Amino acid sequence: MSFLRLLSRNRLALAGLVVMALVVVLALITPLLPLADPDVTNTADRFKRPLGDAGLLGTDHLGRDLLSRLLWGTRLSLAVGVAAALIAATIGAAIGIVAGFYGGRTDNIIMRGVDMLMAFPYILLALAIVAALGPGLLNALIAVAAVNIPFFARNIRGVTVSIAHKEFVDAARLSGMGDVRIIVTEVLPNVIPVIVIAMSTTIGWMILETAGLSFLGLGSQPPQADLGSMLGEARSALITNPHTSVVPGAMILVIVMAINLLGDGVRDALDPRLKSGALSRPMPATLVRRDSVPPQPRTEDEAILALRDLKTEFHVKNRVYKAVGGVDLHVRPGECLGIIGESGSGKSVTALSVMGLVASPPGVITGGAVYFEGQDLIGAPYETLRRLRGNRVAYIFQDPLATLHPLYTVGEQLIEAVRAHHPTSRDEARTHAIDLLKSVRIPNAETRIDSYPHELSGGMRQRVGIAMALANDPEVIIADEPTTALDVTVQAQILSLLDDLRRERGLAIVFITHDFGVVAQLCDRVAVMYAGRIVEEGPTAAILGAPAHPYTARLMACVPELGGGRRELAAIPGLPPVVDNLPQGCAFADRCHKATDACREGEVTLVPKGPDRAVRCIDPEIATEAAQ
């Protein structure tokens, strides 16, 4: 039902369905229509034009009525195509099921044979079969069906293999059911939808191929004519009387196109990835749709990078996920700011929003501003963003195996990073790249530069990621959980490397993590995020010493030791709220042991608590001390 509704939403598929239905109905009622006999020749009336005195479509080279021949030909072509599809599907499915169900040697031998058949150029095999059987429509049908068998066999085998090892099949076996019964009662019902889909995608082909064989004179023999042989016969008069060619040719086109439209619609309706929008490509920069005037920068922060009331949402279908719900942050030159939170807290989206790297669709920046050296980057032209990306503000990402291009060497990727902003020669850029690799302490940089990412260890790959971020001497580095995928020792090395670089180069670092140990080791200040908002902010030492927000306190309580590697913050009971449906009042209320009705009523704001600190809670843990 929902499938039909999906199909009807696709207008093109619907058009295909309507056209196809029309053609099929016409083909079915052809014998009932008051048509001239398609095979009666009348040489006096040869090559009459369409819309003339000799019928709607005129006559062909033997004076036969074209309309009648077209409808009878369509009927024949459809019948042959459908028959070929049915034969191919039945035999192919039988072979596929046997191979998939029995597995082992049976499977091996059968699939070898199928592979051999598929090694042939498709039409060539059909020609060979027709050559052996002799020309004729039935033989052409057999040939087209035969060459399509391997396709069905392979598809169905795949599905059968996955079913043959399911519990219900094992259960049937244990209960003493015979193989044939298992296949018929358990396997077949699960395979039939796949057969139907495979048929819907190949039936157009089969109509086309049988028409093709007839066109070559190898299919239907005169006076009987399908669309292909009509076209074939008309070919000799192509130049003098093109209408005899156009009529059958256009009909084939219409039929095949309608089937293709329908097939595409079916496929789209069944493909879950299309529904979730997972098949759309992210645009070069995140979409910006701000309806309010962005807030001004605060000069007193002396920040190089400042986020003001940043709002980023994900628009999926009719739902809106508020991933970042108004975040204020800033980082000064040479400072390291930590952003900490559980996964889904919006910390990564916040970081990616800065340079417009949130994938959109579905991401949309709906409000706020990001000031870099006083210039607002939200809504800045693409070229402005591109010139800053990697040049003044660089990123280090989490999993370097996925974030480095797998098919380019490390050197090529580093050289590209340099040359994206500094037009130097390749040799110069390469020397620079080697220096970069050395500066992140990669041994044998001269040889490692020609390695592919998959040839390096995880730690080495992340060093390459850092080297790439340093390529253009940026002012700000945004590191999105750069050590999460690494083991503890390597993690410590990477952290100390980042710390050294920051001191040597006066870098500002925004460090995103879920690990308080990492924060303690590296960051001057820290902001705690929960459900897309900052719930607490302040100097690292102060917060570690006395967390003010209950959430921060709980986060810290589940960190057993500093720098302990990959750890999820699951020790807090409950889950963070879904950001498409935020509760009124404090978002943490459902998991907070101190929650009262007051917490759930009005908006809880971020209020300053002592020097340089702020907390979003009406009953903070250290209210009194921090205020003093």
Add this chain to the structure above:
Amino acid sequence: MAGYILKRLFSAIPVLLGISIIVFLIMAMIPGDPATAILGSYATPENVEKLNRDLGLDKPLVQRYFIWLGNMLQGDFGRSFSLNRAVLDEVMERFNATLILAGTSFVICSVLGVAAGVVSAARQYGLADKAITFAVLLGISIPSFFLGMMMILIFAVNLRWFPVSGMWPIYGARDLSALLSHLTLPASALAVVATGVIARLSRSAMLEVMRQDFIRTARAKGVHERSVIWRHALRAAMVSIIPVLGIQAGFVLSGAVYIEMVFQWPGVGRMLVDAILKRDILLVQGGVVFVAACYVMFNIAVDVAQGLLDPRIKT
């Protein structure tokens, strides 16, 4: 690399054997006495006896296969009775013409198809994407033989831009420009369907790749969007596009049959159709085995290209 190529070449041997067995078995389906079937109207008692002696046609099936295979390995594909010529000579000459046609078509459909797919993906849901998607749908739905006829009508008969048919002018020099003007229409007509299929798969391969993390990395580096698409995304998408190109090459090669008929191109496809109509079994057999074997070799080349392109494949 050399070892990898050698390994792939060795793996082709069973496939080639399988192909010869399949063709042999198909031809063995011919009802009646094989010698009579092969000779057709030339089946005089002397000829039948001679053929039986040469090909061992009176021997059991298995033995006959090995005699046939042995002959082929020595370059003896038998003799065409309708042409009174060695099959291999005829096939090679015709295959040359087919290769020119199909090769040109393959280049056209690869370049155009991939380019259209990339543009379509990069402008997803934009005007260019919609136009390309529609053109692709039209392209994969139109029968190549009908398209070829319409092209003749429009570009050769009405506009007189290109010759109507053939590979060479009947009079005049057989030079490159003559060949190109004869080649343009058939090669384009042959390329259309494959271009559509390739464009479609390239588009989805690109969309798949564009969501990967390394694309975000390239953007974060400040690489220009042009390079992000054509250097980063396309390079990664090629890994899944290349096998499609290999499959489409098979369709182009065998689809040439129709185009050769429409344009009177003296290729192996037209030779096969003529041979089938004249029941020249040995010519069909030899032609099919030869073309299929060439296609297997081409696919090995595709595999090797894939190995060169993707350093993660162990070569």
